[in-house]
Amino acid sequence: MAGEKNKEKLILDSAVALFTSNGFQATRMEDVAKKAGISKGLTYFYYKNKEDLFMALTKKAFDQFKDEFREVYRSKGKSGLDMINDLVIRIPQYARKNQVYYDAILNFLDLMKKYNDPKQRVLISPLILESVHFQKLLEIHHEPAKIGVMMVSQGIKDGSIRPELQPEITFYTIWSMIIGFEKMSGPIEYEGKETKINPENWQPGFLKLLQDMLKGTIQATRPNTVQTSLF
Amino acid sequence: MAGEKNKEKLILDSAVALFTSNGFQATRMEDVAKKAGISKGLTYFYYKNKEDLFMALTKKAFDQFKDEFREVYRSKGKSGLDMINDLVIRIPQYARKNQVYYDAILNFLDLMKKYNDPKQRVLISPLILESVHFQKLLEIHHEPAKIGVMMVSQGIKDGSIRPELQPEITFYTIWSMIIGFEKMSGPIEYEGKETKINPENWQPGFLKLLQDMLKGTIQATRPNTVQTSLF
Amino acid sequence: MAGEKNKEKLILDSAVALFTSNGFQATRMEDVAKKAGISKGLTYFYYKNKEDLFMALTKKAFDQFKDEFREVYRSKGKSGLDMINDLVIRIPQYARKNQVYYDAILNFLDLMKKYNDPKQRVLISPLILESVHFQKLLEIHHEPAKIGVMMVSQGIKDGSIRPELQPEITFYTIWSMIIGFEKMSGPIEYEGKETKINPENWQPGFLKLLQDMLKGTIQATRPNTVQTSLF
Amino acid sequence: MAGEKNKEKLILDSAVALFTSNGFQATRMEDVAKKAGISKGLTYFYYKNKEDLFMALTKKAFDQFKDEFREVYRSKGKSGLDMINDLVIRIPQYARKNQVYYDAILNFLDLMKKYNDPKQRVLISPLILESVHFQKLLEIHHEPAKIGVMMVSQGIKDGSIRPELQPEITFYTIWSMIIGFEKMSGPIEYEGKETKINPENWQPGFLKLLQDMLKGTIQATRPNTVQTSLF
DNA sequence: AATGAATGAGTCTTCATTCAT
DNA sequence: TATGAATGAAGACTCATTCAT
DSSP, X not given: OOOSSOHHHHHHHHHHHHHHHXXXXXXXXHHHHHHHTSOHHHHHHHSSSHXXXXXXXXXXXXXXXXXXXXXXXXXXXXXXXXXXXXXXXXXXXXXXXXXXXXXXXXXXXXXHHHHTSHHHHTTSXXXXXXXXXXXXXXXXXXXXXXXXXXXXXXXHXXXXXXXXXXXXXXXXXXXXXXXXXXXXXXXXXXXXXXXXXXXXXXXXXXXXXXXXXXXXXXXXXXXXXXXXXXX | OOOSSOHHHHHHHHHHHHHHHHOTTTOOHHHHHHHHTSOHHHXXXXXXXXXXXXXXXXXXXXXXXXXXXXXXXHOTTXXXXXXXXXXXXXXXXXXXXXXXXXXXXXXXXXXXXXHTSHHHHTTSOHHHHHOHHHHHHHHHTTHHHHHHHHHHHHHHHXXXXXXXXXXXXXXXXXXXXXXXXXXXXXXXXXXXXXXXXXXXHXXXXXXXXXXXXXXXXXXXXXXXXXXXXXX | OOOSSOHHHHHHXXXXXXXXXXXXXXXXXXXXXXXXXXXXXXXXXXSSSHHHHHHHHHHHHHHHHHHHHHHHHHOTTOOHXXXXXXXXXXXXXXXXXXXXXXXXXXXXXXXXXXXXXXXXXXXXXXXXXXXXXXXXXXXXXXXXXXXXXXXXXXXXXXXXXXXXSOHHHHHHHHHHHHHHHHHHHHHHHHHOTTSSSOHHHHHHHHHHHHHHHHHOOOOTTSHHHHHHHHO | OOOSSOHHHHHHHHHHHHHHHHOTTTOXXXXXXXXXXXXXXXXXXXXXXXXXXXXXXXXXXXXXXHHHHHHHHHOTTOOHHHHHHHHHHHXXXXXXXXXXXXXXXXHHHHHHHHHTSHHHHTTSOHHHHHOHHHXXXXXXXXXXXXXXXXXXXXXXXXXXXXXXXXXXXXXXXXXXXXXXXXXXXXXXXXXXXXXXXXXXXXXXXXXXXXXXXXXXXXXXXXXXXXXXXXX
């Protein structure tokens, strides 16, 4: 796996590969070093400790994640709603292909919850708090969401999303949905394909609901009543 | 902390307390025993190992969780939509008050994702797979959701929820939202109160969107156009 | 495995079965009890502790062993040498069929070596020294050998064994050979059948040498010289 | 006990000392480290685990053992029979002075018996099977015996041993006798000095028998008969 | 005689991290 | 920059044995 790439990157790549196949806990710094083709000691030269390495990984995850958002946002000729739809398709895809990165992102969200609760902040390892990469993450972890908010704003502007919606709230709600969607994929898989909910109809159904939420729906529910009232 | 309660329960309570203040990893079985006022060995008499103990805890979490759903479902005079609203209020509350239990539930969802992917199943500790409590969880982990689905069905029947919605898909979408909502609470807290999104407006905004999704909205977006077209 | 047999025997049989399949170290008192169909506590009623149980087993082994010797000695119409030959056949057979018992006997020999060396006696577990069965073993462990000595004496009397041999020394030498013979069976098995020594020719060759030793041989070594000198 | 010797050797020496005074089971890896003047962790750096350490010790034992054989074989001006006699004197001496090593050798013979029996092989700890030193032992454990066989061959050539003997079978029989001889020393010690067999006459008697076996004996038993038959 | 819950001493092993070179 | 030998804290788990009932 070695090469003439700079060592820092080499280590990170090695870590990603190992974390992917064995998990964070189960991979030893020694293995990271070995896979990177360097010595254990050098690993500690580039990363202060294991959590620092993980924070570096998390930072990279957020950068990539932001790129996903950016790409969606930049694509020409798309309404805001289209972008959101794209996002809902792409993020779970990203999660599947880059599990370790996605897990790192979710882990960071949990970290943030603790970080923001004085009682819980003490539970966070000092090694994390001290990590330069963690510090950077504090600054940049909103960026993907910011782009998401811009998408919603765009949707409102272009009429693809209901104008009465508040972009921030709306986007964070969308993100919530996506995160939850991804988390539920486990139990749903377990259901099997004969049930009313299964891996095949889960995503389209979910997408439809999201769109209904964003576009609004004609209340076809009780047409008679409504219609009648018109007279 | 000891008492005349049965030992098995005593140990579990002790574990919850310790997991809450120190996390799963950081609490040692010996401390669990000490806090329960019993010997280390007895802990292993009732629970095969640490993961077995954790699975027992997870099982209890699901039982409690189901009770939450049940209570909401049983409350008289509520429409299906009201129930869902209740749920969206209560679950994050539950999560906050019973963090360890809620975390256990989320952890189990992650476990299920691995469990359902042959490539990842091997990453699950055999100790977990062998746990009797894990086996039971495989059977019962859908039960809360089943009640949720009944709420949506009820809502459709009583007209509080759009009739065209498919109950299973809908409920799982709701659950996704709730899970994500809870996860996002961290970063949002971080925003502070001066921003457009903050802990105060996040929940009402989220709730409103959820309701829009479920009830449907008059397409106020382009009311003229639509209305006009009726003539 | 339970029955109306007396419990003490039941436990011992259970122990033999378990020691056979798992070894002494690896079998737990709990398993012995379970297999015997009784409670763990009762095991300790009949046997003071694990080593006491093992000493009881060893005692039984010596009794059986003595019976083997006795049967050989009692058989009618056999010369002393025949008896020894029988023994050399039967003991390894016994060892194979009753491995645990045979191992117990060898273990006891090791114990005796330590017991007779003041420096090493302290290494013997007090639990063994205190065992009633160990005490009994001190008294009876020579009995098989005594019968063996009688066989040699018999052989000398009936002319099948060289008269100049001293029975005690001779029998203990024979026993030494048998023990060693049994121990070597492992490495010899490993040789495979294509070598000059293999499991098939090892026993007959060994037996022949033993007989030569006991009967004496014409010095065919340098027949010419010797023969010649007679003229 | 530390020094500038290489650590690996240091650890082994420490282990030998501790195994000697306390036995394998009773000595803890921590003590081995302490006695070697190093940290516990380093012990595991050089030896994968306790059984690996023991296998390393066993390997060393076989090397030493082979040296004993070699020294005897190399000594000038000795007939094959003399060499065997030397061996019979030296090996028990070696056993007494290097008990741990000798025990390790015997233990390995037992191991080999299990190893060669499919039903029993599973009883061998995987830690042993995986040990590099065990693997090496599989290759070299015959070497001492090979030298022994050469001694017998030599004895046959130089006329000190009966020519009709087969060297392999003969040597393994000798080795069997030596092993058994050593094992019997315990019970014989127990007899005391007033009996017909005792530590003083046991060895000379044993040696004499061995020589008779190897050299052959004039059947002085019934000289008349034999002599007569010549005429 | 009989049970089985309860005890707790005993130990191997792992691994992140350091530091002399 | 780079190495890898060296450290040592940390923790899960077993099981012989006891004892109240």
